[in-house]
Each structure stands twice: as structure tokens, then as C-alpha cells.
Amino acid sequence: MVVRDELSAVHVWSFDYLVTDRAVHRRIYTDAAVFEAEMAQIFGRVWVYVGHESEVRQPGDYKTSWVGRQPVIVSRDEDHRLHVLFNRCTHRAATICQERAGTANYFRCGYHGWTFRNDGTLIGPTFGSGYAEEDFSAADFTLGRAARVDSYRGFIFASLSPEGPSLRHHLGNAAPYIDLLADLAPAGELTLGDPGQHHYGYAGNWKLQSENGVDGYHPNFVHQAFLEGASRSGAAMQLFGQRSPGTAVDLGNGHALLDIRPILADVHEKVLRSTADGEALFARLADRLGGDRAREVVRCNGAQGFNLLVFPNLLIIQMQVRVVHPRRVDLTEVDLYPALLDGAPESVNAARLRTHESFYGPAGGGAPGDLEMFRRVQDGLQVESVEWLQLLRGLRRTELGPAGELVGHITDEHPQRAFYRRWAEEMRA
Numbered sequence: 001m002v003v004r005d006e007l008s009a010v011h012v013w014s015f016d017y018l019v020t021d022r023a024v025h026r027r028i029y030t031d032a033a034v035f036e037a038e039m040a041q042i043f044g045r046v047w048v049y050v051g052h053e054s055e056v057r058q059p060g061d062y063k064t065s066w067v068g069r070q071p072v073i074v075s076r077d078e079d080h081r082l083h084v085l086f087n088r089c090t091h092r093a094a095t096i097c098q099e100r101a102g103t104a105n106y107f108r109c110g111y112h113g114w115t116f117r118n119d120g121t122l123i124g125p126t127f128g129s130g131y132a133e134e135d136f137s138a139a140d141f142t143l144g145r146a147a148r149v150d151s152y153r154g155f156i157f158a159s160l161s162p163e164g165p166s167l168r169h170h171l172g173n174a175a176p177y178i179d180l181l182a183d184l185a186p187a188g189e190l191t192l193g194d195p196g197q198h199h200y201g202y203a204g205n206w207k208l209q210s211e212n213g214v215d216g217y218h219p220n221f222v223h224q225a226f227l228e229g230a231s232r233s234g235a236a237m238q239l240f241g242q243r244s245p246g247t248a249v250d251l252g253n254g255h256a257l258l259d260i261r262p263i264l265a266d267v268h269e270k271v272l273r274s275t276a277d278g279e280a281l282f283a284r285l286a287d288r289l290g291g292d293r294a295r296e297v298v299r300c301n302g303a304q305g306f307n308l309l310v311f312p313n314l315l316i317i318q319m320q321v322r323v324v325h326p327r328r329v330d331l332t333e334v335d336l337y338p339a340l341l342d343g344a345p346e347s348v349n350a351a352r353l354r355t356h357e358s359f360y361g362p363a364g365g366g367a368p369g370d371l372e373m374f375r376r377v378q379d380g381l382q383v384e385s386v387e388w389l390q391l392l393r394g395l396r397r398t399e400l401g402p403a404g405e406l407v408g409h410i411t412d413e414h415p416q417r418a419f420y421r422r423w424a425e426e427m428r429a
Contacts (some may be wrong), residue, residue: 003399006145015427019048021386022285022395026381028423029205031137035329041268042312046156047150047170049314049323050074050084050190052337054154055101060118062195063101066325067146070307073097073216074156078105082151084158084192086119092258096143101193105129116143142413153182154190155314155321172320173251173403183293184302186284186343192321195340195353198362202371204378206313206326209334212414213237213315213322214256214307216240217393218247226365231299239410240264246410248394249401253424254311256415257405261306263300277345302341302352309415311422319356330378336367392417 028034046261051074052063064076064087066223071087073096073121083156087095108115114124117170125131144327146158150167155178157167168175202209212218218226219240219251227236228282245262272278281384285294300306308316313324325333340349340355394412401407 004155012305017425019424021417021421022213022392023390024420026158026295026384026389029207030329031379032149032329035205035326037427038326039068039340041429042423043070043160043326045159045161045164045429046312046426047148047159047164047167049155049310050146050158051156052154052190052321053082053156053189054153054189054342055193056082059104060103060105061101062097062104062118064097064099065323067160068326070160071095071106072146072158073143073296077117081185082149083119084146084149084156086146088144088148089114089140090122090143091125102411105348107415110153113140120145123367132417153178162266163356170253171310172253172255174255174257174308174310175251176318177303177306178310180297180300180305181303181339183289183297184285184300184344185341186281186288187341187404188288189342191340191342192337195338197335197337198368199333200362201327201331202329203331204332204374206332207423208325208374208377209322209324209370210309210311210313210315210333211416212374213317214248214258214309215413217413218260218373222369226359226369227326229365242411244410248410248412248414249408249420250406250414251326251403252405252418253311254419256309256418258307258410258412261300262307264301269295269299269302272301275347277347281344281348287297304355309419311419312407318360319352320360332374391420 010420018028028388048067050067053065055063056074056076059076059078059080062073064074065074073085073087075083075085077083087097089096089110089111091112091114094109096107096116104118105119106115115123117123122138122141125139140268145163146160148159149155151170152167152175171314182188221238230236239246239260246258246260251257265268273282282294282298285297291299303316304318315322319338321337321339323335327333338353358364391413394408394414397408398414399407406414
């Protein structure tokens with residue numbers, strides 16, 4: 001372990017000193033210089049989730065999002081092509097699109113009226129006679145765009161780097177879990193945005209939310225009241241108890257998983273198939289996927305069987321897609337999108353929404369407690385005499401899974417070690 005005097009003398013870019021195989025330094029959450037490096041080394045290079053194809057189904061549809069701190073517009077043009085454009089007028093830098101989502105075949109900057117097509121090309125400046133032909137060409141003022149854009153099962157990702165691994169390579173062992181969610185829809189597709197969405201912020205570092213989404217150690221303490229109320233028998237508390245058969249998994253590439261299928265798979269199948277609508281859903285899935293795959297998907301129940309982190313800032317948890325947006329080293333915004341199943345009976349989707357609201361909604365039993373913990377952690381990080389946050393739980397009880405993943409008990413800190421291993425690799429690159 002590096003002592004404090006040695007660490008204070010190390011240049012901030014020596015990230016080997018900030019992350020070890022069993023601990024992370026407080027500076028990664030509090031140092032503005034580290035945050036700036038993250039924006040360049042991580043959000044400026046890796047694949048970052050920016051939206052879902054269901055949010056931009058038709059020509060003219062758009063949504064606004066972020067890649068790190070950089071605002072972007074995800075749009076679909078009249079030829080059905082997807083674009084991820086920087087939400088920044090090429091004249092004097094004002095953002096040109098203010099709404100979270102909508103439909104438009106052009107974007108008009110409110111500052112000086114410059115107008116752009118939804119593929120980013122400039123239609124023209126206002127009062128065009130003021131620009132001499134030898135000084136101005138509209139082609140030079142096309143909106144900037146992400147270097148690479150790709151999607152997987154409707155999930156749209158952008159990379160600001162023209163080079164690097166493909167999206168499929170980046171997703172690696174996380175892809176099959178996205179498949180488990182999408183395959184629960186009879187049509188094989190999800191809808192995000194239409195059922196509504198909610199957003200919250202907190203005065204803390206963005207990584208607190210990313211690592212928390214796959215932390216199986218905290219629920220029995222932070223969410224004790226909710227879990228005890230959910231089951232008088234205590235079964236809910238057993239999900240994350242010491243004897244739980246659930247697992248915490250390092251999937252590689254910084255992705256991680258909490259897998260509670262060993263506990264809930266039988267329950268999911270029984271509950272779904274106990275109703276006429278549920279049985280009809282299973283029959284449609286069996287027709288499309290085959291009986292064995294349909295049963296596997298139903299027993300997972302569309303991410304109710306797991307929490308998935310896709311590095312660096314996408315979480316898929318139960319019925320929702322959660323996106324973490326860093327704003328400052330100590331300020332974060334989070335978007336939550338319940339996911340509906342295309343082609344599923346209305347009663348099935350309604351039940352999914354009610355379950356989401358009960359725990360993750362603004363007045364639910366989950367999110368408020370987590371936000372309070374993020375605040376407490378960020379406050380505690382101001383203590384300078386204690387430099388390190390330890391990630392020792394389960395360090396010596398790891399097993400190797402069939403796809404090469406590292407598997408431990410659901411309360412172990414494999415997901416956090418996985419996340420920071422990838423973090424350090426990207427920051428050193």
C-alpha cells in the first residue's frame with residue numbers, strides 16, 4: 001500500500017497509485033483533475049450508451065443525451081439512418097435542442113437562428129447576405145458528430161474515438177443478459193420512454209451510482225425496511241443474506257452482474273404462468289424462441305433476475321434502464337427508463353410498471369435510500385487522514401464461470417473490483 005506522503009508526491013496521472021486489486025483511493029471521487037481525465041480517457045474513448053431505438057423509431061424522431069459532459073442529439077433522418085450529433089451550434093456554441101425528446105426534420109438555434117437538418121447538415125445562416133462567398137461554406141458548419149455509432153438489441157451506443165474495439169467486443173459477456181431482457185418481449189423488442197421516465201441528481205461522484213447498482217452487500221441495510229415489508233416470512237431479506245445462493249460476477253471489460261436467478265427463477269415462472277395473459281405470453285415466446293429458451297427467458301423475467309452494469313455508466317435493473325451522467329466531480333444526474341415489452345399483454349406491462357414504481361420511483365423504497373448513502377459517502381470522503389476505500393470482501397472465494405467470468409457470493413465485491421480494474425486500464429491508456 002502506498003503511504004500518504006508517497007501518494008501526495010505522485011503526479012495525478014499516475015493512476016496505478018489510485019487503484020489496487022483490493023482498494024481505491026479517495027482521490028478518484030474527489031479530485032477534479034481525475035474527473036477531467038475520466039472525461040477524456042473514458043467518456044472520450046469507450047462505447048457509451050446514449051439511447052434506445054424505440055425512442056427514435058420514426059424519421060424525424062430525436063432525443064437528447066450526453067456523452068460524459070458533452071450534450072448530444074440522437075436523431076433518425078428521413079432515410080432511417082441514426083445519427084449522434086453534438087448539441088452545439090457551429091456558429092457561436094449555443095445548444096440547439098432543448099427538449100428531452102420530440103419529432104422534427106430540422107433544428108433551429110435560438111441564439112442567431114441558424115438551422116440544421118436532422119442529419120446535422122446546415123440549411124443556412126440567417127441574413128445570409130452578410131457572409132461573403134469566399135469566407136463561408138455551409139459544408140464547413142455541419143454539426144459535429146460521434147466518430148462511431150452502433151446498436152445492440154435496440155441499445156444505441158456512441159464512441160467519440162474513431163478507433164477501438166467494436167461494440168460487440170466491448171459488450172462481451174454482458175450481451176447475453178441484454179438478450180435475456182429483450183427476448184422476454186414477444187416481438188423481441190423493448191419500448192423505452194413511452195411509459196414515462198424519471199430523473200434525479202445527487203451531490204456526489206458518478207461512480208458511486210455505477211458501483212452501487214451491482215452492490216449486493218448494501219440492500220439488507222439500506223433497504224431493510226422495504227425488504228422486511230415486502231415479505232413477512234423474511235424471504236426478501238434472504239435474497240442478499242449470508243446464505244443466499246445468488247452470485248456477484250465479474251463479466252470482464254468492466255461489466256458486472258448480480259445474479260438472483262438461483263433464488264427467484266421458480267417464482268418468476270410460477271407467477272407469470274398463473275394467469276391467462278402470462279400463459280399467452282409464454283406461448284408466444286415458445287413459438288418464437290423454442291420452448292427451452294422461452295422457459296429460460298421467463299425464469300429470468302426480463303432482468304428481474306439480475307442487475308447488470310455495462311461499463312461505464314449503463315445499468316439494467318429489473319424493469320428499468322438506468323443511465324448515469326457525470327456533471328462535475330461531485331455532481332451527478334441519473335435517468336431511469338422503465339422498459340415495456342413490445343407485443344406483451346397490457347396487464348403484463350402494467351404489472352411491470354407498478355413493480356418498478358414501488359422500489360425505484362420517486363417515492364419508492366429504493367432510490368431515496370441510495371441517494372442518501374451517496375451523500376454520506378461524498379461527505380465522508382472529505383476526511384483526508386483515511387485515504388483508502390477497501391474492496392476486500394470475497395477476495396479469496398472466487399470461482400471461474402463457464403464463460404471465463406469470475407463468480408462469488410452475491411454480497412462480495414467482485415463487481416466493484418471489476419469496474420475499477422477496467423477504470424484503471426482506460427485511465428492508463
